[in-house]
Amino acid sequence: MKTAIATVSISGDLREKLAAIASAGYTGVEIFENDFLAFDGGAREVGRMVRDHGLQISLYQPFRDFEGMPEPQRSRTFDRVERKFDIMADLGTDLMLVCSNVSPVSLGGIDRAAADFRELGERAQQRGLKIGYEALAWGRHVNDHRDAWEVVRRADHPAVGVILDSFHTLARGIDPETIRSIPGDKIAFIQLADAPKIDMDLLYWSRHFRNMPGEGDLDVTAFMRAVMATGYDGVISLEIFNDQFRGASPRSIAVDGYRSLVNLMDRVRRLEPGIAVDLPDLPSRVHVAGVEFVEFAANETEAEELGAMFAAMGFERAGRHVSKDVTLWKQGSINLVVNTEREGFAHAAYLVHGTSVCDIGLKVENAQATLERARALKAEPFEQAAGPGELKIPAIRGVGNGVMHFLDETSELANVWAIEFRPVASEEIPAPGVGLTRIDHVAQTMNYEEMLTWTLFYTSIFDTRRTPMVDIVDPGGLVRSQAIEGADGALRITLNGAENRKTLAGRFMAESFGSSVQHLAFATQDIFATAERLAANGFQPLDISPNYYDDLEARFGLDPEFTDCLRAANILYDRDEAGEYFQLYSPNYGEGFFFEIVERRGGYDGYGASNAPVRIAAQKRSLRPKGLPKP
Ligand SMILES: O=C(O)c1ccc(O)c(O)c1
Numbered sequence: 223m224k225t226a227i228a229t230v231s232i233s234g235d236l237r238e239k240l241a242a243i244a245s246a247g248y249t250g251v252e253i254f255e256n257d258f259l260a261f262d263g264g265a266r267e268v269g270r271m272v273r274d275h276g277l278q279i280s281l282y283q284p285f286r287d288f289e290g291m292p293e294p295q296r297s298r299t300f301d302r303v304e305r306k307f308d309i310m311a312d313l314g315t316d317l318m319l320v321c322s323n324v325s326p327v328s329l330g331g332i333d334r335a336a337a338d339f340r341e342l343g344e345r346a347q348q349r350g351l352k353i354g355y356e357a358l359a360w361g362r363h364v365n366d367h368r369d370a371w372e373v374v375r376r377a378d379h380p381a382v383g384v385i386l387d388s389f390h391t392l393a394r395g396i397d398p399e400t401i402r403s404i405p406g407d408k409i410a411f412i413q414l415a416d417a418p419k420i421d422m423d424l425l426y427w428s429r430h431f432r433n434m435p436g437e438g439d440l441d442v443t444a445f446m447r448a449v450m451a452t453g454y455d456g457v458i459s460l461e462i463f464n465d466q467f468r469g470a471s472p473r474s475i476a477v478d479g480y481r482s483l484v485n486l487m488d489r490v491r492r493l494e495p496g497i498a499v500d501l502p503d504l505p506s507r508v509h510v511a512g513v514e515f516v517e518f519a520a521n522e523t524e525a526e527e528l529g530a531m532f533a534a535m536g537f538e539r540a541g542r543h544v545s546k547d548v549t550l551w552k553q554g555s556i557n558l559v560v561n562t563e564r565e566g567f568a569h570a571a572y573l574v575h576g577t578s579v580c581d582i583g584l585k586v587e588n589a590q591a592t593l594e595r596a597r598a599l600k601a602e603p604f605e606q607a608a609g610p611g612e613l614k615i616p617a618i619r620g621v622g623n624g625v626m627h628f629l630d631e632t633s634e635l636a637n638v639w640a641i642e643f644r645p646v647a648s649e650e651i652p653a654p655g656v657g658l659t660r661i662d663h664v665a666q667t668m669n670y671e672e673m674l675t676w677t678l679f680y681t682s683i684f685d686t687r688r689t690p691m692v693d694i695v696d697p698g699g700l701v702r703s704q705a706i707e708g709a710d711g712a713l714r715i716t717l718n719g720a721e722n723r724k725t726l727a728g729r730f731m732a733e734s735f736g737s738s739v740q741h742l743a744f745a746t747q748d749i750f751a752t753a754e755r756l757a758a759n760g761f762q763p764l765d766i767s768p769n770y771y772d773d774l775e776a777r778f779g780l781d782p783e784f785t786d787c788l789r790a791a792n793i794l795y796d797r798d799e800a801g802e803y804f805q806l807y808s809p810n811y812g813e814g815f816f817f818e819i820v821e822r823r824g825g826y827d828g829y830g831a832s833n834a835p836v837r838i839a840a841q842k843r844s845l846r847p848k849g850l851p852k853p
């Protein structure tokens with residue numbers, strides 16, 4: 223598969239861009255004119271630099287306002303194009319992108335444009351070059367790939383083809399199926415971009431909000447299926463204008479782009495089995511059957527405090543690791559692991575982040591195949607020498623450089639708890655459970671800028687989808703929240719993007735030095751019974767404002783007795799057409815980490831977003847430094 227990315231998609235100067243693009247694994251690069259103009263070396267030097275990185279220049283772009291010009295502009299335009307041909311010769315590239323004319327002086331007419339392209343093709347051919355014509359969605363006369371193709375068809379010149387850019391086609395709502403009738407050898411180049419559905423001016427949308435295929439809402443898969451059906455076998459390139467990406471890490475954006483291409487082409491191949499896609503085989507997206515364990519890194523003192531909290535929540539100290547300072551806590555199918563080792567990954571995580579979640583174990587059908595797919599998608603494998611009696615469990619790096627392990631039922635990994643842990647012979651009276659059954663969701667907090675990266679990470683490796691983004695109002699600013707979930711709800715991960723340090727999420731990130739799991743939500747089948755047993759264990763839930771309950775009763779028309787039950791137990795409530803949701807929160811552990819207990823009734827599939835501001839305000843109150851008067 224020949225892949226490329228336009229230099230405009232990546233931040234930094236041209237040197238940094240090329241280094242990032244090369245290391246991510248692309249074969250080519252589109253040189254965007256501005257990147258060349260801003261560079262302090264000549265075209266030959268740029269060409270050499272690109273080739274030194276093992277890359278090719280797939281295309282030079284854009285040449286603007288070419289077709290349909292009246293004289294004297296027309297002659298000047300042809301002079302201008304010759305200058306660009308000189309640059310292309312020095313760069314060492316043979317394809318120029320001409321985008322449709324936006325000039326108010328330009329004249330319409332398919333035949334006029336076709337005649338201009340025939341002449342341009344003639345000139346290009348004399349110099350061993352080729353031309354690709356792209357319809358900008360806001361082009362003055364040509365703004366639809368069908369018209370661009372008609373111009374190219376009538377130009378009827380071997381050096382002139384059409385360039386299709388998924389953004390321009392899909393943003394205008396043009397049916398991508400119309401691409402299937404274009405002969406593949408008349409498609410000069412393919413540019414891909416996705417974008418979130420936002421109702422705004424096409425040009426502004428295109429220049430600021432594009433993102434990687436799979437990160438937005440456009441049907442780039444349908445677009446690419448149609449392209450591949452034409453027999454096209456040229457370069458597949460990303461052209462992403464995005465304000466956020468312009469300031470992000472060049473390497474991370476380059477890797478995201480590569481991941482998006484592999485994921486997209488893998489999808490296309492599965493949907494169009496009759497079409498050859500030149501991509502190494504990789505296992506299909508992985509179904510996750512649940513979160514098998516969550517591991518905390520801690521020191522001994524904090525391990526005791528954390529353990530006390532687990533015990534109050536009904537967890538039982540169920541095992542000690544055969545060779546490490548690691549304790550297993552269990553309730554229902556929930557496994558919490560506390561690692562107080564003085565070396566290794568968990569210790570390193572503890573030193574950087576303090577007591578925090580350092581590892582998440584996912585239950586999959588085939589752990590090895592999961593690792594294989596993740597690697598093909600450029601995830602970073604994680605390995606640590608196995609200690610005595612330990613299994614080698616496939617793993618990768620995840621959010622905040624944490625680790626994600628994969629466990630399955632078909633290998634010895636199925637018996638990991640029996641193999642690696644010994645029951646504790648303790649005098650402790652086993653804690654009676656409080657009815658927690660499984661991990662409902664894991665909430666990870668990150669900088670807002672990282673959200674697309676991790677959304678793509680989860681949705682490309684695992685068989686999951688993302689829910690629409692919701693805004694959560696924290697008194698200190700906005701937090702954006704998006705869930706990644708499997709169709710059966712067995713895996714639910716919520717990603718929270720903080721935009722500043724004044725929000726609870728932002729403060730948590732500042733205090734724990736990076737992105738991390740901020741809360742774990744456990745499921746119960748009877749939240750009122752669970753609340754009672756928690757109270758009996760001395761568990762003090764997060765105190766919710768009485769104002770909330772008054773509003774709740776009015777909003778949902780609740781029976782006052784029912785509202786009283788909720789109020790008495792500090793349980794939050796939500797409801798939609800499908801069902802009901804109940805939430806109960808623990809106090810904060812440290813600087814903003816917490817637990818949640820939830821009950822889903824009926825088909826409720828959300829996360830109680832409307833309750834979040836009330837919960838956050840309560841958490842902020844409880845985090846206030848002791849000694850300050852309560853307002
Ligand atoms: O926004 C633009 O002008 C522009 C230029 C070149 C392209 O290939 C494109 O898709 C958009």
Ligand SMILES: [Mg+2]
Pocket residue numbers: 356387413461
């Ligand atoms: Mg384009």
